[in-house]
Amino acid sequence: MSKENIFNSATAELMRSIPNLKWDRYPDDVIPMWIAAPDVPIAPEIMKALHDSVDEMDMYYNADKSTREVLAGKINEFNKIPVDTDDVMLIQGVDPSIWLGVKYACKPGDEVIVNDPTYHAFTAVLPAAEAKPVSWVLDREDGYKFDSEALKEIITPRTKLIYLCNPHNPAGRVMTKEELKAVADIAVDGKITIMVDELWEDIVFKGNKHVSIASLNPEISDLTLSSWGFSKTFGVAGLQIGYMATTNKEMLESMQKAATGVQRGTSTLGRAAARVMVSNEMDYWRKGMMDHLHKTRAICSKRLGSIPGVEFPMLEGTYVPFPKFDLGLTSDELQEYILKEARVAISSGKGDGEKGKGHMRINIATSESLMNEAMDRVVEALSKL
Numbered sequence: 221m222s223k224e225n226i227f228n229s230a231t232a233e234l235m236r237s238i239p240n241l242k243w244d245r246y247p248d249d250v251i252p253m254w255i256a257a258p259d260v261p262i263a264p265e266i267m268k269a270l271h272d273s274v275d276e277m278d279m280y281y282n283a284d285k286s287t288r289e290v291l292a293g294k295i296n297e298f299n300k301i302p303v304d305t306d307d308v309m310l311i312q313g314v315d316p317s318i319w320l321g322v323k324y325a326c327k328p329g330d331e332v333i334v335n336d337p338t339y340h341a342f343t344a345v346l347p348a349a350e351a352k353p354v355s356w357v358l359d360r361e362d363g364y365k366f367d368s369e370a371l372k373e374i375i376t377p378r379t380k381l382i383y384l385c386n387p388h389n390p391a392g393r394v395m396t397k398e399e400l401k402a403v404a405d406i407a408v409d410g411k412i413t414i415m416v417d418e419l420w421e422d423i424v425f426k427g428n429k430h431v432s433i434a435s436l437n438p439e440i441s442d443l444t445l446s447s448w449g450f451s452k453t454f455g456v457a458g459l460q461i462g463y464m465a466t467t468n469k470e471m472l473e474s475m476q477k478a479a480t481g482v483q484r485g486t487s488t489l490g491r492a493a494a495r496v497m498v499s500n501e502m503d504y505w506r507k508g509m510m511d512h513l514h515k516t517r518a519i520c521s522k523r524l525g526s527i528p529g530v531e532f533p534m535l536e537g538t539y540v541p542f543p544k545f546d547l548g549l550t551s552d553e554l555q556e557y558i559l560k561e562a563r564v565a566i567s568s569g570k571g572d573g574e575k576g577k578g579h580m581r582i583n584i585a586t587s588e589s590l591m592n593e594a595m596d597r598v599v600e601a602l603s604k605l
Contacts, residue, residue, distance in 0.1 A: 223504055227512035230259035230587040246565050251594045254565040256389070256540050258455045258585035263505055266454060266493050273492035280488075284310050287491040291463050294498040299418075300435035301446065303465045309472060310485040313462040314419045317447035318383070319345045320464075320475040320483070321415030324445075325381040326351040333374065333382040336573035337390050337542070339417070342383045343573075354379070357575060360533065360544060364391040368402035375406065381413045382406075384433065387420040387537025390572050390581050394428040394537040397436075404433055404440035413471075414444045419462075420538045422453040422506050425514065428536045434467070442468040445475070450497050452539075453506065461490035509585075513539050516584040516591045523595040527602055539585040542569060544578055547605050551577055561604070562597035 232251065235243045242257045273279075288308040295303050311317055318341050322332060328350035334342050336355040343353050354374050358364040371382075382403065386395045407414050414433060421430045434444040449462035466472050496502065517535055524543055525532040531544040545554055551568035558564055558580075569579030584591060 223508065226263075227260055227508050228587045228589075229261065230590055232590065234261075235259055246559075250559065250563045250565050251590060251597070252565045253583040253586070253594060254567045254581075256452060256538075256583055256585075257457060258452070258509070258539070258583075259587060259590065260455050260509075260585070262456065263454060263502065265496050265501055266456065269492045269496040270489055273489050278488045278492065282488050284485060284491055287494055288463075290495045290498060292465070295446075295465055299421075299432040299446070301432055301441060301465065301467065303467055307467060307469075307472060308463055308465045309476060309479075310491070311447075311462045311464055311479075311483060312460040312486050313451065313457070314417050314447045314449045315341050315345075316479070316483045317445060317462070317464040318342060318415060318417065319348060320478055321383070321413065321445050322346060322349045322351055322381060323478045324471060324474050325413040325415075327380075329378065330380040331376060331378040333371065333379060334573075335383070335385065335388070335391075337569065337576040337579070338383070338573050339385055339389045340571045342385070351381070352378075355573070358388075358391050358393070360391075360531075360575070364388070364393045364533070366393070366395055366399040366403065368399070368406060371403065371406055375410060375412070379410065379412055381415060384414060384416040385420075386416060386418060386433070387424060387430065389417075389420060389538050390540060390542040390569065390576065390579070392533065392535040392538050392541055394424055394430060395433075397429075397431045400431055400433045401436055404436050407443055408439045412443065414440070416444060416446050418446055419449045420452055421448065423510070423513065423539055424537045425510070425517065425535060430537070438467070442466075442471075444468075445471060450494065453509065454497055454502075456493060456497075459487070459490040459493055461486040461494055463494070513585065515588055516586065517541070519588065519591045519595060520582065520584050523599055527599065530602075535584075540581050540583055542572075542576075542579050542581055545580060546578065547602065549605070551579060554580060557605075558598055558601055562594075562601035564594045564597050 447464040451457035567581040569576035
């Protein structure tokens with residue numbers, strides 16, 4: 221298979237022949253677009269790195285310094301955050317860093333700023349620290365703007381942590397440098413920790429640019445825990461590898477201590493793959509994926525946006541648009557209806573916060589043929605309502 225065709229190669233038969241939860245959950249006549257995993261084969265460079273690691277028998281206890289060195293180089297070059305090797309910690313995906321952030325920053329009764337809508341993990345971890353979520357609403361009618369004045373109004377002396385997700389899941393926004401600087405100024409003034417999930421940093425559409433908040437100045441860098449992973453770009457969630465970093469030595473040491481016995485880094489196989497995935501060798505993959513996603517975004521936007529009662533905000537980042545449906549059904553009812561009538565599995569926005577109600581989350585990281593077939597089915601089903 222040529223590198224040019226790999227992103228448009230998915231068929232139902234191919235994806236069902238590969239062990240994966242996305243395609244295994246539903247019957248064979250269902251097109252699954254419910255979980256944020258791309259319908260792409262694993263890159264040959266990643267497969268080679270894994271095979272080489274097995275051939276070298278790299279499965280004993282082994283140090284992770286060489287991997288952290290490579291990741292620190294990427295963070296310096298791409299994210300513009302001045303970290304060294306010892307400022308980087310390997311983790312099993314981004315979610316553990318969300319938990320470590322609240323464990324570090326909060327005591328019982330402290331407040332955490334969480335976007336609404338939001339990725340559900342940001343609120344799910346708060347009971348572990350007995351922390352209280354405070355909603356920073358992203359208004360759909362205002363283009364999901366990150367309004368710093370609204371943020372200032374909800375800051376109190378108990379505010380100890382601000383959660384960010386950039387590019388934002390599920391709103392699909394890429395935060396501007398001006399928005400990030402406004403948040404950074406508020407955090408620095410209040411000495412508030414920021415935990416930012418930048419898992420989607422590669423999935424940014426034309427006209428937008430990803431900026432890491434920790435790159436803005438040394439003051440905000442020392443208040444920020446940044447976290448990244450590989451599953452969205454490369455479809456390797458099964459490797460369970462992510463990484464996080466901060467220039468604040470005390471913060472990282474505290475998190476390493478909190479993680480002892482609970483979060484043990486990741487496997488030697490994951491490390492081998494990581495060193496390839498952050499390399500320039502994979503630039504073709506990152507570019508090719510975005511060239512392809514522009515096509516599937518256009519298909520989904522045109523087809524759903526033409527339906528009365530459906531609003532499709534332009535997707536700036538991520539490949540999971542979050543359209544609003546005003547069709548007389550709740551999100552859960554619409555999810556069930558589309559599954560039953562269209563045989564397409566998409567996700568209800570109910571779990572993404574109060575502002576997620578009435579929305580559906582759709583994964584567009586698939587082939588054009590599957591995208592078109594899914595939209596044909598959904599449009600026909602919705603026309604019956």
